[in-house]
Amino acid sequence: MDMELVKRAGNRALSINPPNADINLGRWGSDWGWTVFCLMAASTLGLLIWSTTIARNRRAFHYLLTAVLAISTISWYSMASDLGSTPITVQFLRNNPLGRGYDGYPTRQIWYSRYIDWTITTTLLLLSLLLITGLPLSVIFITLFFNMLMIVCGLLGALTRSRYKWGYFAFACAALGYVLYQVFASGLRSARRLGRGFDRAFLAAATLLAFIWPMYPICWALCEGGNVIGVSEEFLWYGLLDLFSKPIFAFLLLFMLRKCDYGALRLKSGKISEDKMAEHGGIEDHEQRGRGTTEEKSHEGVGAAPVHHTAETGIPSPPSAHQTSSLTQAASLPAGVPHTMMTPVA
DSSP: OHHHHHHHHSOOHHHHSOOOSSBOOOHHHHHHHHHHHHHHHHHHHHHHHHHTTSOGGGOHHHHHHHHHHHHHHHHHHHHHTTOSEEEEEOSOOTTOOOOSSGGGOOEEEEEHHHHHHHHHHHHHHHHHHHTTSOOOHHHHHHHHHHHHHHHHHHHHHHTOOSTTHHHHHHHHHHHHHHHHHIIIIIIHHHHHHHOTTHHHHHHHHHHHHHHHTTHHHHHHIIIIITOOSOHHHHHHHHHHHHHIIIIIHHHHHHHHTTTSOGGGGTOOOSSOOHHHHHHTTOHHHHHHHHHHHHHHHHTSOTTOOOOEEOTTTOOEEOOOHHHHHHHHHHHTSOTTOOOOTTOOOO
């Protein structure tokens, strides 16, 4: 009876969601996927709790990286459940038996859910890094674009069964090289000019990504590309890389930024927030001041004489005789004659 309960309580993902390819995820690979899922979920929850302990104007990076961890949590939930994959015929047979693929070659599980995850999360990771620099938006935009291009090329290559997949692989590697170039050639120099602790935070986080991200194409070449290692081994490798490049990166960056002045980044918008309302006495007072200014302007006559204040008492002085004469002459102009400073008076 006890053994029956243990069997029911175990990982039954592969029996409920059977693999859809010849080269597929094994039991221990699914167990490792659930481990990564739990670590991602715990990191997401921990980061959310941490964000509630700091001021609202210092939560921008916490929320940005929380989104990264939340997306990765859902992705690993799908993959550990043996969901989010499609069978693709392998290019190289290796030691695998013949299968149901093209020309009798076996099929391999390709996890498109992973690439959806990477498209969003790597972009947000890169954005969180580039925001602590003084780079212009044009440089940030083109860097994020090539990052997304890198992931899309990786997906296209993984879904290609022929040798043309390596063309997509080359495009992805070139895009990765451009991203790392912008991070270290432009981003690091800009962060150093910004100073105030942002340079150290940028260097630490960028160094971690520069070490981890080039490992992804190596893993791709041995898994989706060359079919050298199995799907469970692929899970182990990608899981370790994701743990280093997401939760460890997130907590490292936030720890390095804990004493930095976010005001130097000029991330504030013009939107009226609770902080601004408290500073200026509430939005009602702000609106009343605006209405008062409008009413004062509306009461000013078109031909009203300017009011001068005496230097000694500050009491308004009456208009001079010259000003009164000018106003009288202007009022006596014929209809249709514009009143300007250059209008001759008859």
